[in-house]
Amino acid sequence: MSIGSVPFKFRVSVDPEQCMVCGRCIENCSYGVFSKENERIKVNSRNCVACHRCLAFCPRDAIDIAEKPTDYRSHPVWTRDVREAIFNQAKTGKIILSGMGNAHPYPIIFDQLVLDACQVTNPSIDPLREPMEMRTYLGKKPAALSLKEFPNGDVELLTKLTPNLQIETPIMIGHMSYGAISLNAQTALAKAVSHVGTFMGTGEGGLHESLYPYQKHMIVQVASGRFGVDINYLERGAAIEIKIGQGAKPGIGGHLPGEKVCADVSCTRMIPEGSDAISPAPHHDIYSIEDLKQLVRSLKEATEWKKPVFVKIAAVHNVAAIAAGIARSSADAVVVDGFRGGTGAAPRVFRDHVGIPIEAAIASVDAKLRQQRIRNEVSLIASGGIRESADIAKAIALGADAVYIGTSALVAMGCRVCGTCYRGQCAWGIATQKPELTQRLDPETASVQVANLIHAWTDELAELMGAAGINSIESLRGNRDRLRGYMLDESLMQVLDVKSVGA
Amino acid sequence: MCGIIGVIDRRRKCMDGTGIKAALSMMNERGSGEGAGYVAYGIYPEYKDFYALHVFFDNIRENKGALDTLLERWGTIVHDEQIKTYEQPNIRKVHTPWRYFFRPDRSLMPKSTTPDEDIVTHLVMTVNAEKNGTLIFSSGKNLGVFKAAGWPEEVADFYRIQDYKGYLWLAHNRYPTNTPGWWGGAHPFNLLDWSVVHNGEITSYGTNRRYIESYGYKCTMYTDTEVVAYLVDLLIRKHGLSEKMAVRALAPPFWEEIDRMPAKEQELNRAIRLTYGPALMNGPFAICVANADSLVGFTDRIKLRPLVTGEHGDRLYISSEEAAIRTMEPDVANITMPKAGEPVIGRVVA
Numbered sequence: 105m106s107i108g109s110v111p112f113k114f115r116v117s118v119d120p121e122q123c124m125v126c127g128r129c130i131e132n133c134s135y136g137v138f139s140k141e142n143e144r145i146k147v148n149s150r151n152c153v154a155c156h157r158c159l160a161f162c163p164r165d166a167i168d169i170a171e172k173p174t175d176y177r178s179h180p181v182w183t184r185d186v187r188e189a190i191f192n193q194a195k196t197g198k199i200i201l202s203g204m205g206n207a208h209p210y211p212i213i214f215d216q217l218v219l220d221a222c223q224v225t226n227p228s229i230d231p232l233r234e235p236m237e238m239r240t241y242l243g244k245k246p247a248a249l250s251l252k253e254f255p256n257g258d259v260e261l262l263t264k265l266t267p268n269l270q271i272e273t274p275i276m277i278g279h280m281s282y283g284a285i286s287l288n289a290q291t292a293l294a295k296a297v298s299h300v301g302t303f304m305g306t307g308e309g310g311l312h313e314s315l316y317p318y319q320k321h322m323i324v325q326v327a328s329g330r331f332g333v334d335i336n337y338l339e340r341g342a343a344i345e346i347k348i349g350q351g352a353k354p355g356i357g358g359h360l361p362g363e364k365v366c367a368d369v370s371c372t373r374m375i376p377e378g379s380d381a382i383s384p385a386p387h388h389d390i391y392s393i394e395d396l397k398q399l400v401r402s403l404k405e406a407t408e409w410k411k412p413v414f415v416k417i418a419a420v421h422n423v424a425a426i427a428a429g430i431a432r433s434s435a436d437a438v439v440v441d442g443f444r445g446g447t448g449a450a451p452r453v454f455r456d457h458v459g460i461p462i463e464a465a466i467a468s469v470d471a472k473l474r475q476q477r478i479r480n481e482v483s484l485i486a487s488g489g490i491r492e493s494a495d496i497a498k499a500i501a502l503g504a505d506a507v508y509i510g511t512s513a514l515v516a517m518g519c520r521v522c523g524t525c526y527r528g529q530c531a532w533g534i535a536t537q538k539p540e541l542t543q544r545l546d547p548e549t550a551s552v553q554v555a556n557l558i559h560a561w562t563d564e565l566a567e568l569m570g571a572a573g574i575n576s577i578e579s580l581r582g583n584r585d586r587l588r589g590y591m592l593d594e595s596l597m598q599v600l601d602v603k604s605v606g607a
Numbered sequence: 608m609c610g611i612i613g614v615i616d617r618r619r620k621c622m623d624g625t626g627i628k629a630a631l632s633m634m635n636e637r638g639s640g641e642g643a644g645y646v647a648y649g650i651y652p653e654y655k656d657f658y659a660l661h662v663f664f665d666n667i668r669e670n671k672g673a674l675d676t677l678l679e680r681w682g683t684i685v686h687d688e689q690i691k692t693y694e695q696p697n698i699r700k701v702h703t704p705w706r707y708f709f710r711p712d713r714s715l716m717p718k719s720t721t722p723d724e725d726i727v728t729h730l731v732m733t734v735n736a737e738k739n740g741t742l743i744f745s746s747g748k749n750l751g752v753f754k755a756a757g758w759p760e761e762v763a764d765f766y767r768i769q770d771y772k773g774y775l776w777l778a779h780n781r782y783p784t785n786t787p788g789w790w791g792g793a794h795p796f797n798l799l800d801w802s803v804v805h806n807g808e809i810t811s812y813g814t815n816r817r818y819i820e821s822y823g824y825k826c827t828m829y830t831d832t833e834v835v836a837y838l839v840d841l842l843i844r845k846h847g848l849s850e851k852m853a854v855r856a857l858a859p860p861f862w863e864e865i866d867r868m869p870a871k872e873q874e875l876n877r878a879i880r881l882t883y884g885p886a887l888m889n890g891p892f893a894i895c896v897a898n899a900d901s902l903v904g905f906t907d908r909i910k911l912r913p914l915v916t917g918e919h920g921d922r923l924y925i926s927s928e929e930a931a932i933r934t935m936e937p938d939v940a941n942i943t944m945p946k947a948g949e950p951v952i953g954r955v956v957a
Contacts, residue, residue, distance in 0.1 A: 226810060226890050226891045237861060248882065249878055251849075253849050253851075259852065261878050474818075474820075474821040477821055479821065479885075573810035573889065574811065575908065576889060576908075578885065579814055579890075580814070581814055582817050582818075584813050585813030
C-alpha cells in the first residue's frame with residue numbers, strides 16, 4: 105500500500121475576473137506552476153514554493169497563494185512537518201535536504217531583549233546634530249600601549265599595531281559563494297559593500313575575475329575543500345577567513361551539486377566542470393587547535409602578515425572555550441555563526457536541531473574572553489539570524505564588534521525566503537546558475553537595494569545609540585546594562601548577563 | 608546634576624577646609640542634600656608613609672574584628688582610631704567612620720612590581736565586594752575622604768573639615784539618582800592615590816565596568832563614578848600613561864578630527880582608540896581626578912556638563928560653577944572654559 109499524495113503546501117489561485125492571460129506568470133515561474141490551456145491560465149499548485157515571483161510580476165494582482173490549504177488532523181506532538189518528513193523518508197530512504205535557516209519555532213532571544221533610552225538624568229544625543237561614530241576596527245588590539253612622551257609634548261608610539269579592517273558601519277555581508285549564489289548576486293553585493301564602506305565574504309567559491317575591482321572590500325574564504333584558493337586569491341582579499349563551521353549545519357561539510365558547476369564556476373573554484381564540489385566536514389589538516397594555529401600563521405606568512413585572518417565557527421555548546429582557543433591562535437577575529445544562520449543547502453535535521461542561538465553564543469564568548477583577559481586579542485563578529493537593526497544593536501550590546509548579514513541582504517535583492525535554494529531554480533536569479541534565471545537579477549539595481557538596506561540600518565543604529573546617550577559604537581559594545589530581558593528565564597539571563605525589565 | 612570643585616596649590620601650601628566648604632555650599636542648587644563629600648591631600652604628615660584607610664563600619668562590635676584580622680594578615684596596623692565626628696541635626700550617623708594607618712607586607716606579593724599598591728587594592732576590592740558591614744572608602748597615603756548623606760555644610764561640620772589642612776582638595780555636592788542616602792554612594796571615590804568627583808552619568812558604564820573588572824577591579828558601589836577611579840589607576844599606574852594620554856583614552860577625539868591630523872598624530876590617536884575603546888567614557892560628565900601630585904579636570908567629548916577653571920597665585924581651581932571658585936577666591940584670574948574632552952592639568956612643582 106503506497107503512502108499516496110500528501111496535501112500540497114500552497115494553493116495557487118488565479119482570479120479569472122482579473123487575469124488578462126498575459127502569460128507573465130508562466131514566464132516568471134521557474135518551478136512550472138503555470139501553463140496556458142484554452143486561453144486560460146492553468147495552475148499546478150503542487151509545484152509552488154511560494155517564492156512570489158509570479159505575484160510580484162502579475163500586472164493585475166490576479167494571483168493569490170494560500171499556505172497549507174488542507175489541514176491534517178491537528179496534534180500537538182505529531183505536527184504536520186513531522187508527519188510529512190516521515191512520509192518523505194519512508195518513500196526515499198534519504199536524508200532530507202533544506203534551505204535557508206533554522207525553521208523550528210524556537211523562541212527568539214532577540215525578541216525578548218529590549219533596549220534602553222535616556223530620560224532627564226542625561227540627554228539623548230541627536231545624530232542629525234551631533235557626531236555619531238559607527239566606525240569599527242576589526243582585528244587584534246594591544247592590551248596596553250607603550251608611549252614615550254617628550255617634554256615638548258611630542259608623543260612617540262612604541263607599540264606596533266597589527267593590521268585591522270576599518271568599517272564605517274558594523275554591518276558586513278557574510279560568506280555566500282559564487283556557486284551557491286549567482287555571479288550577478290555576488291556582483292550586486294560587491295558593489296553595495298564598496299559603496300557603503302564595508303566588507304563581504306567570498307564564501308568557499310573563489311573570487312571571480314569580474315569581482316577583482318571590488319577586492320579591497322572582499323574577505324576571501326579558505327574552507328575545508330580549499331576551492332578557489334591560490335596565492336593570487338589570498339593576496340587579493342582585504343582579509344582571509346578560515347571557515348571551520350557554519351551555523352546552519354555545524355559539524356558537517358558542504359556539497360555543491362555538479363549541475364551547478366558550470367564552466368565559469370568550475371574556473372573560479374578550480375575544479376572540473378560538472379563535478380560535485382564536496383567540502384569535507386573537518387579540514388583534513390586541522391584535527392586540533394594547534395593545527396588551526398599553523399594554518400592561521402601559514403596564511404599570514406603567505407601574505408606577509410599584511411592581512412587579518414578570521415576564523416569562523418558555528419555556535420555550538422562549548423563555543424566560548426573554542427573561541428578562547430582561537431583567540432590564542434594568532435587569529436584576528438572570531439566569527440560566531442548562530443543556529444539561525446542561512447545556507448543554500450543543509451540537511452534538515454542539522455539546520456533545525458544542531459547548535460545554539462547567536463545571542464547566547466556571543467554573550468558567553470565575550471564573557472569568557474574577558475575572564476581570560478584576551479578580549480583584545482580578537483574581534484568578535486556575530487552572524488546567523490540578524491533580521492533588523494535592533495538585532496544588531498542587541499548583538500553589539502551583548503559583546504559583538506560587528507555582524508555579518510546574509511539572508512537579509514538576499515531579501516533586499518528580492519529573495520522571498522522560500523527556502524528552496526538547494527534546488528538551483530531560484531526564480532529571482534539569486535541562488536541559481538541557470539543563465540535564463542540569473543539574468544533576471546540586475547546587479548546595478550540590486551546593489552542599490554542592498555546599499556539602501558545597510559544605510560537604513562546604520563541610520564537606525566545611530567538613532568538607537570543617540571537615544572541611549574552613546575555617541576561612539578565602542579561604548580555600546582558589551583554594554584549589557586543597556587539591555588533588559590523580557591520574560592526570559594533566570595538561567596538565560598545569567599548567561600546573557602542582563603537584568604530583567606524593571607530591575 | 609551635582610556640583611564639583613577642586614583646587615591644587617602647586618607649592619603644596621596647605622589650606623584648611625573652610626573655603627571649599629563655602630564654595631561647595633554655594634552650589635546647593637546642584638544638590639539635593641542627600642550626599643556630599645571632601646577629599647584632602649596632605650592631611651596626615653605624621654603618618655605620610657602609611658596607607659590611610661578610611662572605613663565605614665555598620666557596627667563596630669560585629670565588623671571591626673574581621674577587618675583587623677585581615678589587615679594584620681596582610682601587614683601591620685601602625686595606628687587606628689575613630690574619625691572624630693560632631694553631631695548634626697540632619698545627619699543620622701548610620702555608620703561609624705574609622706581610620707587605620709596601614710603598612711602592607713611586601714613579601715606577600717612577591718611577583719608584583721607594585722606590591723604595596725596591589726595589596727591595598729586587593730584588600731579594598733575584597734572587603735567592599737563582601738558587603739558585610741565594612742566599606743573602605745579611602746585608601747591613599749597622606750590623604751583622606753570625608754563623606755556622608757547630607758548637605759555640604761552639614762557634612763563639613765560633621766567631620767569638621769575646617770580642622771584639616773591640605774594642599775589639594777576635591778569636593779562634591781550630590782543630587783543622587785542611583786543610591787540616594789547611602790554614604791558609600793557619595794563622592795569623592797578613592798582608590799590608593801586616586802580620588803574622583805564626577806557630575807553626570809556615564810552611559811558606557813556597562814562597557815567600562817566589564818573592561819575594568821577583567822583586570823581584577825570589582826565595582827561594588829552601585830554607581831558609575833567608581834569606574835573612573837579604577838580606569839585612571841589602570842591607565843596611569845599599571846599601563847604607565849601620562850594624565851594627558853589617559854584623558855585622551857577616556858575622552859578621545861572624534862574619528863573625524865583624527866582623520867584630519869598629520870600622519871604621526873593620526874597613528875597615535877588611532878592606536879589609543881583601538882586599544883582603549885572599552886575605556887572610552889560616554890554620556891554627559893565633568894570630572895576632577897586627583898593624585899598626590901596633580902589635579903586633572905575634563906569633560907565628555909561633547910561637553911554636556913559644565914567645567915570652569917581659574918587661577919590665583921600658585922592655585923588652580925576647577926569647578927562646575929565660576930561662582931563657586933569666586934566664593935573660594937574672589938581675586939581669581941584667567942577664568943576659562945576648557946574644550947570638550949580637553950584635560951586641564953595642575954601639577955605640584957615642589
